[in-house]
Amino acid sequence: MLLKFKNRSITALSCLVFSLGSFAQVHPSLVLTKEGVSEIRSQLGKVPVFDASLADVKAEVDAEIVLGIEVPIPKDYSGGYTHERHKKNFLIMQKAGVLYQILGDEKYAIYVRDELMSYAKLYPTLPLHPQTRSYARGKLFWQALNDSNWLVYVSQAYDCVYDFISPSDRSILEKDLFRPFADFISIGSPQFFNRVHNHSTWGNVAVGMIGLVMHDNELLDRALNGLKNDGLPEGMKDSDGGLIKKPGQKTGFLANVDEPFSPDGYYTEGPYYQRYAMYPFMVFAESLQNTRPDLKIFEHKNGILIKAVYSLLNLTNSAGEFFPLNDGQKGMSYYSRELVSAVDIAYLYGGKDASLLSIAEKQGRVELDDSGMAVALGIKNNLQKPFEKKSIDLSDGPEGKEGGVAIIRNKTNGNELTLVMKYSSQGLSHGHYDKLSFSYYQNSTEVLQDYGLARFVNIEQKGGGNYLKENTTWAKQTIAHNTIIQNETSHFGGDFETGNQFSSKKYLFDVSNPKMQIISANENNAYPGTSIQRTMALIQDEGFEKPYLLDIIQINSKTANQYDLPFYYFGQIMATNFIYDTPKTLEPFGKANGYQHLWKEASAVLSTDNAKISWLNEGNFYTLTAVTQLNDEVYFVRTGANDPNFNLRRDPGIVFRKKNTQKATFVSVLETHGSYSTVTEFAKNAYSSIDSLKVVYEDASYIAVEIKNKLGVSSLFILATKNNNENQKHKLHINNITYNWVGPYNKTIIKK
Numbered sequence: 001m002l003l004k005f006k007n008r009s010i011t012a013l014s015c016l017v018f019s020l021g022s023f024a025q026v027h028p029s030l031v032l033t034k035e036g037v038s039e040i041r042s043q044l045g046k047v048p049v050f051d052a053s054l055a056d057v058k059a060e061v062d063a064e065i066v067l068g069i070e071v072p073i074p075k076d077y078s079g080g081y082t083h084e085r086h087k088k089n090f091l092i093m094q095k096a097g098v099l100y101q102i103l104g105d106e107k108y109a110i111y112v113r114d115e116l117m118s119y120a121k122l123y124p125t126l127p128l129h130p131q132t133r134s135y136a137r138g139k140l141f142w143q144a145l146n147d148s149n150w151l152v153y154v155s156q157a158y159d160c161v162y163d164f165i166s167p168s169d170r171s172i173l174e175k176d177l178f179r180p181f182a183d184f185i186s187i188g189s190p191q192f193f194n195r196v197h198n199h200s201t202w203g204n205v206a207v208g209m210i211g212l213v214m215h216d217n218e219l220l221d222r223a224l225n226g227l228k229n230d231g232l233p234e235g236m237k238d239s240d241g242g243l244i245k246k247p248g249q250k251t252g253f254l255a256n257v258d259e260p261f262s263p264d265g266y267y268t269e270g271p272y273y274q275r276y277a278m279y280p281f282m283v284f285a286e287s288l289q290n291t292r293p294d295l296k297i298f299e300h301k302n303g304i305l306i307k308a309v310y311s312l313l314n315l316t317n318s319a320g321e322f323f324p325l326n327d328g329q330k331g332m333s334y335y336s337r338e339l340v341s342a343v344d345i346a347y348l349y350g351g352k353d354a355s356l357l358s359i360a361e362k363q364g365r366v367e368l369d370d371s372g373m374a375v376a377l378g379i380k381n382n383l384q385k386p387f388e389k390k391s392i393d394l395s396d397g398p399e400g401k402e403g404g405v406a407i408i409r410n411k412t413n414g415n416e417l418t419l420v421m422k423y424s425s426q427g428l429s430h431g432h433y434d435k436l437s438f439s440y441y442q443n444s445t446e447v448l449q450d451y452g453l454a455r456f457v458n459i460e461q462k463g464g465g466n467y468l469k470e471n472t473t474w475a476k477q478t479i480a481h482n483t484i485i486q487n488e489t490s491h492f493g494g495d496f497e498t499g500n501q502f503s504s505k506k507y508l509f510d511v512s513n514p515k516m517q518i519i520s521a522n523e524n525n526a527y528p529g530t531s532i533q534r535t536m537a538l539i540q541d542e543g544f545e546k547p548y549l550l551d552i553i554q555i556n557s558k559t560a561n562q563y564d565l566p567f568y569y570f571g572q573i574m575a576t577n578f579i580y581d582t583p584k585t586l587e588p589f590g591k592a593n594g595y596q597h598l599w600k601e602a603s604a605v606l607s608t609d610n611a612k613i614s615w616l617n618e619g620n621f622y623t624l625t626a627v628t629q630l631n632d633e634v635y636f637v638r639t640g641a642n643d644p645n646f647n648l649r650r651d652p653g654i655v656f657r658k659k660n661t662q663k664a665t666f667v668s669v670l671e672t673h674g675s676y677s678t679v680t681e682f683a684k685n686a687y688s689s690i691d692s693l694k695v696v697y698e699d700a701s702y703i704a705v706e707i708k709n710k711l712g713v714s715s716l717f718i719l720a721t722k723n724n725n726e727n728q729k730h731k732l733h734i735n736n737i738t739y740n741w742v743g744p745y746n747k748t749i750i751k752k
Helices: 034-043 048-067 081-103 106-125 144-161 167-185 198-214 217-225 253-258 271-291 297-314 337-349 354-363 370-380 469-475
Strands: 002-004 008-011 015-018 022-024 392-395 404-412 415-422 437-442 445-448 505-513 516-523 530-539 548-567 572-576 598-605 610-617 620-627 633-639 652-673 675-677 682-684 690-698 702-709 713-720 729-734 737-742 745-751
Touching: 034 081, 034 370, 048 081, 048 106, 048 370, 081 106, 081 144, 106 144, 106 167, 144 167, 144 198, 144 271, 167 198, 198 217, 198 253, 198 271, 217 253, 253 271, 253 297, 271 297, 271 337, 297 337, 297 392, 337 354, 337 370, 354 370, 404 505, 404 516, 404 530, 415 516, 415 530, 445 652, 505 530, 530 713, 548 702, 610 690, 620 675, 620 690, 652 690, 652 702, 690 729, 702 729, 713 729, 713 737, 737 745
Parallel strands: none
Antiparallel strands: 002 022, 008 015, 392 404, 404 415, 415 437, 437 445, 505 516, 516 530, 530 548, 548 652, 572 610, 598 633, 610 620, 620 652, 633 652, 675 682, 690 702, 702 713, 713 745, 729 737
């Protein structure tokens, strides 16, 4: 069959102009190709990872075929029966289509055909989904997003059985199901389709992939470039409070490639949603590469889609779990089906980087397509090399000018400490009000956590598996994160439109010395008239069992304010060096902006130069030492207040508070040390190695912090806070000693 296109241009934020002539298109041609199928068949029984993946999929699909086809009337939210049944249907159809191509057994094609014909009978009868929560309701599912998921997967199934289905049945499917479906999620749902967001990426790809299978260039153009006239009113928002479309914003798949990704491959919504969106991004790119190689989609924006896979793999801890930035579900990892696909495709179309094979080997399965066979062959031939996750600074924004996320790693003697410092843009509607926040890991264990989202994904009992109100009242609020809060009010007043205008700015990132790695950034818009600079350094130093984390926050405001700095830890408090009061009756820590969700469990007014708090978690000791001043306050808090439905985890935290001050400096050191065995019942190195922590110098241009250990050895860290020129010479007198150095910071060992 011939596919005929008229000559036209496709324009996104960057211009792609191509001439569309006549192309002979055969099936399959999306993620599987005729040549690929031939190669796969020739290798069956010879490639262990592929063979094992094939056996697992065959067993799953065979079991579903025995159960028979069920296409119920939609009625449920996520996690409900009809939702999960339609979800399983699209996953199984895609797999059955692949099995038909690889094994040649017509039972799989018959299953796909018969199920599609059932949907073709059902779909014309469906109104909008009866659940009304979404800003863009679907028909099969409660939101058009899930309808798009269905069509992305089913397009692949249709491609695989296209030639098996009779022309008359294809006509019915395209007339009664596929074309109406594509029209509904695009021109019928412009508020969903015509925006820059992970939702619209799924919609664009769904329309584009079914357009490729049906040889419909109108749908392909719609997918790539968006709707020309969507009729959307300015200021319209989605269910999460996010703006649907900025005035003059370009839309479509190409715009969704251009705008959310930074030049480093960081996706502005955060790694959890980048993981979710990578499936449509990569399978559509692979489909375009196979059907429209002239587009050179994998070269678009300097190869951004391949870069994005590497960025995402770097945004994981040692267990492969994504850092839960923004609305991020803890525990999601590169073992997800989306990342299996992304890694396979990136390997095949990104130059066959052998380090990706080591990730695929850990995943233990591959896609049953051309890319999966390429990966499986690479593993069979022992080509894999380690994927080295190093310290990295990932910029945010389409031009890399909207802050970023710094990941600093120290690997010493089999132990890995990881700092994740977030100084990025808002992150669209999934963003949180948490400028200059951070989380901290020892290996795969969270030492200091980022809460992530308040949602039980696909668990119907909890709000239909959707976002809970506590996601707004707690998880998005600044107090839920390890960063500064002024006057118990969230950054930007918790207003999305305001927050979306600003990003923090990098001041310094230097990881050239593995024993002294540093990130520093400034935030000047979170509170009017207040500037904040946070500097964090992961330091491997004499007299310490493991590297320690130095944290310096300097605040300067036009008015006197109250400042709170929380640290959300896990584990059991071991000891403090101050006396605290515990109330007989628990009360909320505050009244609004997330404070209402914290129980105040204990408090103290400090009179020491250092506050020291130690805790034990998963067999390791941690000690936080903070520089304090007379009448500073510290609170022990725990989530769960004003939470009648138990939607929040009961996690502990520590909050340091300074009152009625224009300029404030928070300095602390977090030590990781020692161990405790429940088998031997023996504690090793259970105490802090710090004797004292002091700010020994501070003015408008410099700050110097002295860290003295119990061996009597002091380290002096000096930061030039206004001049980050790496060639600048500095000279500073501190305690009758003159220090000379070049560059924005200096660390000196002082033996006493």
